[in-house]
Amino acid sequence: MSMKIHGYIKENLKKRLIEDLEKEKGKIVVFSALSLSDEEKELLYAKIPRLKGAYIEFITDRNLIAGVIIKIGSKVIDLSLKGQLNNLAQLAYETNR
Amino acid sequence: MENLGIDPKLMLAQIVNFVLFFIIVKKFIAKPFIQFIANEKKKEKDKERILEEVKKSEEECLAKEQELKLRTKKVMTDALDEAKKETTTFKSEMMRQAEKEVSEMKVRAQKQLTDEREELHTQMKDQTLNLSVSIVTEALKESLDEESKRKVTKHILSNMPSQIAVKN
Numbered sequence: 001m002s003m004k005i006h007g008y009i010k011e012n013l014k015k016r017l018i019e020d021l022e023k024e025k026g027k028i029v030v031f032s033a034l035s036l037s038d039e040e041k042e043l044l045y046a047k048i049p050r051l052k053g054a055y056i057e058f059i060t061d062r063n064l065i066a067g068v069i070i071k072i073g074s075k076v077i078d079l080s081l082k083g084q085l086n087n088l089a090q091l092a093y094e095t096n097r
Numbered sequence: 098m099e100n101l102g103i104d105p106k107l108m109l110a111q112i113v114n115f116v117l118f119f120i121i122v123k124k125f126i127a128k129p130f131i132q133f134i135a136n137e138k139k140k141e142k143d144k145e146r147i148l149e150e151v152k153k154s155e156e157e158c159l160a161k162e163q164e165l166k167l168r169t170k171k172v173m174t175d176a177l178d179e180a181k182k183e184t185t186t187f188k189s190e191m192m193r194q195a196e197k198e199v200s201e202m203k204v205r206a207q208k209q210l211t212d213e214r215e216e217l218h219t220q221m222k223d224q225t226l227n228l229s230v231s232i233v234t235e236a237l238k239e240s241l242d243e244e245s246k247r248k249v250t251k252h253i254l255s256n257m258p259s260q261i262a263v264k265n
Contacts, residue, residue, distance in 0.1 A: 037247070044254055085233060096226070
């Protein structure tokens, strides 16, 4: 049994989704195991110049162990130790096959 | 003749009487009787002939029956031989089929066993890998102090290629 969704609800949902995507598009989030020092932030800006001057949300996540994860919109740069370990595990897993 | 006691008239009468008697007997009694005897003889001959024919027919029937029995026996023997031959062929075919199926089952079972063993091996390797990664992760979490973590982070950021490609 399928549920019917009215046209205007669909339109509203679509509009909301587009708005959320637009908001997310320019949003930059940096996850790190420890709060980043100024020196570390400078290093980061030097490597990715577009971060400089942009609004960045810094979030601390101890599960990363060390390193950072940079999220720009829907794009992700994983430079964490946890990520490296996961990549290593994935590589070993694929080698097994 | 009278002295001899023979009366010629009587004798003549007796002769005439005899002749008449002979003629009458011959004509009205002897002829039908002979005819009757002849008929009886003919009937007897017919009976004998019919009896012969019946006997002959019976013998022919017996011969035919014997021949039929022999033919039936031969047909039955042939059918039995054919059935035996077919049974033997069928049996050997069944045996061959069964052997083939057993062989195929054996091959399948061996393949399944090999596949399962390989799958188990792969699972064990995966589990070992996951366990190793978990141990390393936990060990790093426990062993790295704040300074070490900062050093690692700094090292990662320093060695990060500039203009890094942003992945999805």
